[in-house]
Amino acid sequence: MTIASVVLDFNHIERCKDSLYMGTPPRGIIETGLKKICQRYADKPRFVTLYDSRKRIPVYSAYTFKKTEGDRRVDYPWMYEPQLAEIDGNGNMLPFPTGYLHMKFEDSQAVLDDYSDVVLYERGHLNPDQHQSTPHDRAATYTLTNVVPQIREFNIGPWREYEERIRVRLNNFCRGVAFIVTGVTTRGNMIRRNNQDRVAIPEDLWSAYCCTDYDRNAPHDVRIRFPSHAAMAKNAKEGNSVHEMPVQELEILLKNSMDVDQNLQIFYDNCISPSPLPMYLQHTI
Template sequence: MAVLLVTLLISAVRGAVEMELSPECRQFLYMATPPSGLEHKSLQFICQRYNKKPRYVTLYNTVDHVPIYSAYTFKRSDGEKCVDVPWMYEPQLSTSSDTGEMQPFPRGYIHMNFEDAQAVLEDYTNAIFYERGALNPDEHQADPDDKAATYTLTNVVPLVREFSDEVWNEQEHVIRKRLNNYCRGTAHVVTGITTSGKMIRRNNINRVAVPTYIWSAYCCVDYDHNAPYDERYKFPSFAHYGLNDKENNQVLEMSIQKLEEFLKKTTFVDKNFQIFVDDCIPPSSK
């Protein structure tokens, strides 16, 4: 009983930043299980909460100040962008707080302790070659609060403008239309990055890691089996990645297994790395 009480107290204090994800946050993960084979002392789970509800899950690197991935459930939408939402931060990453929710950036001076564990708006002010690219994009959500919750810097990575505007945003449209049209049940999506040491610097200090590649995968086991073949073979799961650069940045689509093989060669995942349990092969199909 004492151990249980201590566990509950720790969970209450921890708020949105969690070493082990709570059941209400695991709803955004296929089979309630996060990607395996990603472990490092600088990585922390964030249950992204907004307006009193959990919205999605992020694995955040508190040293490089970027999300490693965000995991969310796709909501059928018309792709409309959210407007007039302030950029937010995660209070729980840096300080004890009485809220477990993301908050709008405060005006004025930000205490150094705040900047130690996450990116701040000033990090992007003079980074003229980059845009803030959301791993969970607002156009993959429908509810206004779900859309608003994507506007936190803990869900954002610096993307090269040409790649973001001309390539990656278009791929987000492609996936939205595909899942809108052919996914009948819940689609779980994980979108992440690889890094190789390139950083945005501010005041001669490394602040935010610049992704080398950005990748994404979805899992929808309940889909339209009468869909045209050129779409049907991309279910129940499919994946893609692109090089975050001005050139040679076309998006490559592939199976989950091929993406995992690629990531094992290009980032710090271990040999057991798996994005979805059993690569999104439902138990009934085995």
């Protein structure tokens, strides 16, 4: 049974906040009109997504990294989110049915037809199945609310290589839980279908991880990338190399390319230490 919930707050669904470092979502993103999705599968929350129904892509997905061998993916069915269209209220995230009628929910989210005739772009995961280990955790990533149009050469080249590099790094040197937030910037370019703007094409992809319990004896070039590090890259055919950087440097770049305020902070307290939340934030947990 696959369940996903559109919620007012990620803390409103039990254990949904476990996908977020210190149970706290990125701060400073202007959320007007955006939808918070607690992505649940087999009655268990798997990750969270901040979704833009107007652009029909996620702004970011946040998840915990699961140690994995990075083996080849299994074919899972693509799913959609009925609650974004308010079709039903039971929270079921459903596989696209055969011969389904798009009109019921295509206003609020991307559908398979949006990707079927665009040879330049592939469905690129924000929470990739290679960063998950169990079949259920992997299956839950195959919802169109977790993917964006990625240039094919970028998706199978630099970005996939980056995802693999992070998988190996966290596998080998993160001792505790690693929290990852991966998102996009947009500039107004859209995939069109039937002469209508349908799905926003990201200008950039960005990602950041936080792991406060890591191997202090790791080589220096690895140790300087803990407890947190980030990356950004152009979603393009050329000039698409992935640049790694400190999280605070990424935040500066995002302030110039996303709808955020000057208080943007991807990880609570900059992922410095698992210090207790101040009293005024206790009620949010």
